[in-house]
Amino acid sequence: MTAARTEVDSQVALQRFTGLLTQASVRSDVVEAVRRYLDSWPAERIARIQRIDAGWAPFDLQQHPSPPLGSADLCKMREAVHGQCAALTSAGLAVEPDLLELDLCLTLACRRIEDIPPEPAPARSAGPGVPRHA
Numbered sequence: 142m143t144a145a146r147t148e149v150d151s152q153v154a155l156q157r158f159t160g161l162l163t164q165a166s167v168r169s170d171v172v173e174a175v176r177r178y179l180d181s182w183p184a185e186r187i188a189r190i191q192r193i194d195a196g197w198a199p200f201d202l203q204q205h206p207s208p209p210l211g212s213a214d215l216c217k218m219r220e221a222v223h224g225q226c227a228a229l230t231s232a233g234l235a236v237e238p239d240l241l242e243l244d245l246c247l248t249l250a251c252r253r254i255e256d257i258p259p260e261p262a263p264a265r266s267a268g269p270g271v272p273r274h275a
Contacts, residue, residue, distance in 0.1 A: 161173070161174035171212065175246070204210045219248055
């Protein structure tokens with residue numbers, strides 16, 4: 142795949158991601174948007190990240206995304222990526238554009254989660270022998 146094609150695909154995935162974030166009405170929608178965004182990353186982009194990755198980027202050794210399991214997991218993922226960007230910057234090193242984009246997307250997702258009230262816990266039905274209160 143050419144660099145220009147990868148960049149166009151990246152821009153399309155980023156536009157799709159921001160559209161999904163905007164439409165998200167529950168936190169699980171945000172998590173799903175991040176999953177789709179990470180799934181859109183081609184192996185070449187993942188390989189670029191993994192050259193500087195010390196295990197903190199959300200991709201495994203086979204260059205597959207490690208999707209967040211929930212909103213708390215997503216924000217932990219963002220903290221790891223953001224922390225590495227800050228460490229690279231503090232060390233006077235340039236941060237790769239792919240890593241900056243990943244940090245931005247995870248930051249936007251966590252901020253969107255903060256804007257959405259938590260989903261109510263599923264109602265539990267009273268079991269046998271447990272009186273119901275009106």
